[in-house]
Amino acid sequence: MQSKDYIELDEKYGAHNYHPLPVVISWAEGVKVKDPEGKTYFDFLSAYSAVNQGHRHPKIIKALIDQANSCTLTSRAFHNDRMGLFLKKLCEYTGYEHALPMNTGAEAVETGIKAARRWGVEVKGVQNGKQEIICVNENFHGRTLMAITMSNDPDSLINYGPYVPGFIRVPYEDVAAMEKAITANTVAIILEPIQGEAGVCVPYEGYLKAVRDLCTKNNILFIADEVQTGFCRTGKRFAWQHENARPDIMCLGKALGGGVMPVSAIVADHGVMKVFTPGTHGSTFGGNPLASSVAMAALDVLVDEKLDEHAEAMGKIFREEIAKIKCSNMVKVRGKGLLNAILFKDGFQAWDVCLALRDAGLLAKQTHGNIIRFAPPLVITETELREAIAIIARVLGKF
Numbered sequence: 001m002q003s004k005d006y007i008e009l010d011e012k013y014g015a016h017n018y019h020p021l022p023v024v025i026s027w028a029e030g031v032k033v034k035d036p037e038g039k040t041y042f043d044f045l046s047a048y049s050a051v052n053q054g055h056r057h058p059k060i061i062k063a064l065i066d067q068a069n070s071c072t073l074t075s076r077a078f079h080n081d082r083m084g085l086f087l088k089k090l091c092e093y094t095g096y097e098h099a100l101p102m103n104t105g106a107e108a109v110e111t112g113i114k115a116a117r118r119w120g121v122e123v124k125g126v127q128n129g130k131q132e133i134i135c136v137n138e139n140f141h142g143r144t145l146m147a148i149t150m151s152n153d154p155d156s157l158i159n160y161g162p163y164v165p166g167f168i169r170v171p172y173e174d175v176a177a178m179e180k181a182i183t184a185n186t187v188a189i190i191l192e193p194i195q196g197e198a199g200v201c202v203p204y205e206g207y208l209k210a211v212r213d214l215c216t217k218n219n220i221l222f223i224a225d226e227v228q229t230g231f232c233r234t235g236k237r238f239a240w241q242h243e244n245a246r247p248d249i250m251c252l253g254k255a256l257g258g259g260v261m262p263v264s265a266i267v268a269d270h271g272v273m274k275v276f277t278p279g280t281h282g283s284t285f286g287g288n289p290l291a292s293s294v295a296m297a298a299l300d301v302l303v304d305e306k307l308d309e310h311a312e313a314m315g316k317i318f319r320e321e322i323a324k325i326k327c328s329n330m331v332k333v334r335g336k337g338l339l340n341a342i343l344f345k346d347g348f349q350a351w352d353v354c355l356a357l358r359d360a361g362l363l364a365k366q367t368h369g370n371i372i373r374f375a376p377p378l379v380i381t382e383t384e385l386r387e388a389i390a391i392i393a394r395v396l397g398k399f
């Protein structure tokens with residue numbers, strides 16, 4: 001079978017809830033992927049930052065195979081000999097007292113919101129059913145009904161009502177509007193420290209700190225959705241560390257699974273996590289031994305290979321070099337670490353650039369019409385990065 005045959009199958013049998021770039025990937029290693037015809041590409045999406053450690057990192061694959069040969073799933077009805085070790089490692093890595101494991105990013109967000117609502121009643125003293133949570137415009141928190149309720153993207157929202165009550169949305173980067181939206185029933189503010197899906201929107205310096213202070217002053221929980229920005233992507237372990245704006249709850253996913261399987265979690269200190277008691281939350285697959293072993297290896301790789309510092313250094317080179325490219329439709333390049341985007345003029349069809357990049361051997365995907373995100377696996381070497389930049393420069397020169 002050839003690429004076009006696989007694409008036909010997807011179209012014929014799948015729901016049409018995605019519009020993928022016409023390329024089929026059948027092999028991957030490190031920062032490279034291949035199609036069935038044998039053409040090689042740089043992967044500059046990294047599965048939306050789920051492959052920070054690179055495709056099929058040998059240490060992560062070893063952990064997967066070793067664990068698959070002993071025990072894969074127990075459910076939380078019994079203890080297993082992996083989960084506790086994983087949670088300890090995750091707590092030490094993040095600097096929080098407790099962790100609660102789930103599977104997907106959307107579930108981590110759901111868990112964070114549930115924790116905040118319960119905390120609101122049991123600790124803050126808000127009446128159950130009255131809890132309010134503030135979110136911001138252009139957010140992306142996943143695809144559950146609660147997550148899309150927070151969204152203001154019409155595609156995500158339309159015809160899925162009735163939506164989940166209790167959310168108030170304010171403009172991004174507007175602390176005054178946030179402060180105005182606070183009531184006695186506000187239990188949390190949730191945001192992405194850098195908005196990934198919105199097009200890698202980096203807030204002005206001081207924004208995260210201001211939100212942190214606002215939460216502290218008003219006895220509100222600060223929830224950071226670090227599902228995409230977390231695990232070294234932006235040049236720090238977590239993006240909130242750029243401003244030392246430590247959240248009360250962090251939602252984690254994507255790269256926690258090392259590009260191998262879905263692993264997510266929230267982390268928080270005891271004052272928040274204590275609201276969960278037996279039977280009040282759970283997941284059949286959350287904390288399973290296979291996921292726990294994979295996630296431990298994924299965390300080890302981030303530390304051993306110093307991927308935070310490396311992402312920081314590579315990101316600097318990327319933005320410097322891209323800014324030099326002569327392309328009349330390019331407005332600017334922005335980002336932190338290896339989470340970057342090129343912004344084109346309004347109305348420009350970035351899709352065409354993505355097709356041309358594909359033909360030249362580099363895979364990236366536009367977000368909205370006129371923004372392309374560039375987020376390679378963090379293990380990319382400087383030589384590989386410069387090779388990729390040369391491809392981007394060559395292609396952009398034609399636009």
Ligand SMILES: *Cc1c(COP(=O)(O)O)cnc(C)c1O
Binds near residue numbers: 109196227
């Ligand atoms: C990807 C993402 C999610 C959702 O994660 P899934 O694993 O797709 O459910 C939530 N929040 C942010 C910021 C994300 O980038």
